[in-house]
Amino acid sequence: MTKLIFERPIIQRINAGLPSKYGMAHKLEPISHIDNVSIKSLMDSYGSPLFIISESTIRKTYKNAFRAFSSRYPKVQFAWSYKTNYLNAVCNVFHQEGSWAEVVSGFEYDKAIANGVPGELIIFNGPDKSRQDLEKAIKNGSLIHIDHFDELYEIISLSKEIEERPKVAIRVNMDTGIYPRWDRFGFNYENGEAWDALNRIMANKKLDLLGLHTHIGTYMMSTDAYKIAATKLASLAVRLEQKHGHVLQYIDMGGGFASKNTLRGAYYPGTDTTPSFDDFAEAITSAFMSSEIKPDNLPLLILENGRALIDDAGYLAGTVLANKRLADGRRATIIDAGVNILFTAFWYEHDIRPVEPVSEQTEDTTIYGPLCMNIDVIRGNVMFPLLKKGDHYVIRRVGAYNNTQWLQFISMRPNVVMIDSKGEPHLIRKNETLETINSQELTPEHLKNFDL
Amino acid sequence: MLKIKKNIAISDSGFVFDPGTGDSYSLNPTGLEIVQMIKSGKSFEEIFQDFATKYEVEEEAFEKYYYDFTTTLKQLRLTEPNGED
Numbered sequence: 001m002t003k004l005i006f007e008r009p010i011i012q013r014i015n016a017g018l019p020s021k022y023g024m025a026h027k028l029e030p031i032s033h034i035d036n037v038s039i040k041s042l043m044d045s046y047g048s049p050l051f052i053i054s055e056s057t058i059r060k061t062y063k064n065a066f067r068a069f070s071s072r073y074p075k076v077q078f079a080w081s082y083k084t085n086y087l088n089a090v091c092n093v094f095h096q097e098g099s100w101a102e103v104v105s106g107f108e109y110d111k112a113i114a115n116g117v118p119g120e121l122i123i124f125n126g127p128d129k130s131r132q133d134l135e136k137a138i139k140n141g142s143l144i145h146i147d148h149f150d151e152l153y154e155i156i157s158l159s160k161e162i163e164e165r166p167k168v169a170i171r172v173n174m175d176t177g178i179y180p181r182w183d184r185f186g187f188n189y190e191n192g193e194a195w196d197a198l199n200r201i202m203a204n205k206k207l208d209l210l211g212l213h214t215h216i217g218t219y220m221m222s223t224d225a226y227k228i229a230a231t232k233l234a235s236l237a238v239r240l241e242q243k244h245g246h247v248l249q250y251i252d253m254g255g256g257f258a259s260k261n262t263l264r265g266a267y268y269p270g271t272d273t274t275p276s277f278d279d280f281a282e283a284i285t286s287a288f289m290s291s292e293i294k295p296d297n298l299p300l301l302i303l304e305n306g307r308a309l310i311d312d313a314g315y316l317a318g319t320v321l322a323n324k325r326l327a328d329g330r331r332a333t334i335i336d337a338g339v340n341i342l343f344t345a346f347w348y349e350h351d352i353r354p355v356e357p358v359s360e361q362t363e364d365t366t367i368y369g370p371l372c373m374n375i376d377v378i379r380g381n382v383m384f385p386l387l388k389k390g391d392h393y394v395i396r397r398v399g400a401y402n403n404t405q406w407l408q409f410i411s412m413r414p415n416v417v418m419i420d421s422k423g424e425p426h427l428i429r430k431n432e433t434l435e436t437i438n439s440q441e442l443t444p445e446h447l448k449n450f451d452l
Numbered sequence: 453m454l455k456i457k458k459n460i461a462i463s464d465s466g467f468v469f470d471p472g473t474g475d476s477y478s479l480n481p482t483g484l485e486i487v488q489m490i491k492s493g494k495s496f497e498e499i500f501q502d503f504a505t506k507y508e509v510e511e512e513a514f515e516k517y518y519y520d521f522t523t524t525l526k527q528l529r530l531t532e533p534n535g536e537d
C-alpha cells in the first residue's frame with residue numbers, strides 16, 4: 001500500500017461575521033508548469049531561486065496591446081522601455097515584434113545599440129544625458145526627448161559643432177487629475193513652459209522638432225488621465241501648426257498602464273481592477289481623433305509601456321527554507337527569495353502559489369525572504385497552504401523592474417531562464433558567484449594579509 | 453501527559469468549539485487525527501507509530517510539526533493547564 005502525503009497539522013480560529021476582504025477565502029491553486037515545462041525540473045537544472053520568463057507570453061501580450069491600438073488608429077509604434085527589463089533576450093523579443101527602444105541613460109542607449117537597434121529608432125528620454133551621450137544620439141539620428149532648458153541649450157550648442165540636425169521632442173508634464181503629479185520631468189503644460197520651449201525650438205531653426213512626449217505616471221488605473229493628457233498634447237500640436245505651420249510627426253504618450261498585479265493595501269485584486277489595453281487605447285485614440293488635428297496630419301502614436309507588457313511573462317520560483325511561529329502565534333514561512341531580488345514586493349501583494357499539490361487547508365501566513373533584515377517581507381498576511389521545508393513556490397507577474405532593480409545583497413542574483421515558444425528553456429542570464437563580485441574589487445597591498 | 457480540556461467539543465469533521473470562551477476552530481485532517489489520539493490517551497511515540505504506517509513522514513519532521521501543533525493548542529488554551537507530567 002502506498003502511503004498518504006503528510007500535511008502538517010494545524011488548528012485555526014474560525015472568524016464568524018465578516019468574510020475576508022476578497023470575499024470567501026479561495027484556494028490558491030498550485031502552478032506546476034509554465035508553458036508546459038515543469039517548474040520543478042527547471043529548478044533541478046538551473047537552481048533555486050530562479051527567474052523564469054515566458055517568451056510566448058511576451059509575444060501574446062505585445063500582440064494584444066498592438067491590436068488594441070492599431071485597430072483604432074492608423075499609425076501606431078511601441079518603443080520598449082529598457083529600464084523595465086533590459087535583459088537582452090527580453091529586449092530582442094520586443095524588437096522582433098517591431099518595438100523600437102526607449103532608453104533613459106547612456107548605458108541603456110549603448111545597450112540598445114549593441115542589441116542592433118538602429119540609432120534613428122531609439123528614443124532617448126530622461127533628465128540624465130551627458131554631452132557625450134547627446135553628441136552620439138545626434139550623430140545617430142536618435143529621437144531626443146528634452147527634459148529641461150539646460151538640455152535644450154546643450155543641444156543647441158552641440159548643433160553648431162555637429163553636421164547632423166538634432167531630432168528632438170519635448171517632454172511635457174501636466175495636470176491629468178491624478179496624484180501624485182509627475183511634474184519633475186519635462187516642461188509644464190498649464191503654466192505655459194511647454195509652449196515656451198516649443199517656440200524657442202522653432203525660433204532656433206537648427207533643431208528638427210518631430211514630436212511631443214509625456215509619461216504621466218506609473219501603475220495608472222485611470223484611463224481618463226490618458227484622455228486628458230492626449231487632449232492637451234493634441235492642442236499643443238494644433239497651436240504649432242496654426243502659429244508656425246509646423247506639422248508634428250509623432251506624439252509619444254509614454255507608458256504607465258497598470259499591470260494585473262495587486263497594489264499593497266488595495267481592496268480589490270488587480271486582476272479585477274486593471275483596465276484593459278482596449279480601454280486605454282480607446283481613451284487615447286478617441287482624444288486624437290476628436291481633436292482639431294487635421295486628418296491628414298494625424299501624428300504617429302508612440303507608446304512606451306513597460307510593466308503592462310512584461311509583468312505577466314515573468315515568474316520567480318524557489319524553495320521553502322523553514323516554517324516558524326511568531327510570538328503572537330501566527331505562521332511565518334521563510335523562502336529563498338528576498339526583497340533584494342524581488343524589489344516589487346515593496347509595491348505589490350504578489351500572487352504566490354505552491355508548485356506541488358496541496359490540500360484545501362490554509363493558514364494566515366507571513367512570507368519572509370532569507371535576508372537577515374527585518375524589511376525582508378515578501379507577503380504579509382496571506383492565507384497560504386501549508387508548505388513544508390523543501391516544498392516549492394512560484395511568484396507570478398514579476399517580469400517588470402525586478403531584473404533591472406535587483407541588488408546583489410547578502411546572497412547572489414540567481415539564474416534567469418527564458419522558455420521559448422517551443423517550450424525549450426534557455427539560460428539568458430547567469431547567476432552571480434563569489435568570483436563575479438570579487439573580480440570587481442581591488443585590495444590594497446598592505447591589506448592583503450592578516451594574522452588572527 | 454498532554455490532555456485536551458474535557459469541555460471542548462470536537463466534531464468528526466474537525467470543527468472545535470470551546471464553550472468556555474465561545475471561540476470555534478477548525479482542524480485539518482492530520483490535526484484532527486492527532487487531537488483524537490491525544491484524547492484517547494496516546495503518547496507521542498504511539499501517535500508517531502500510527503502516522504508512520506499511514507503517511508509518508510520521517511520521525512524528525514513529524515516531531516517538529518507535532519510540537520509546533522501542540523504548542524498552538526496550549527496557546528489557544530484548549531489543553532489542561534496542568535495536563536503535563
Ligand SMILES: Cc1ncc(COP(=O)(O)O)c(C=O)c1O
Pocket residue numbers: 081084102125126215217218219254255256257304305306307308400
Ligand atoms: C519615460 C518613461 N517611459 C516609459 C516608462 C515605462 O513605464 P511603465 O512600466 O509604468 O509602463 C517609464 C517608467 O517610469 C518612463 O519613465
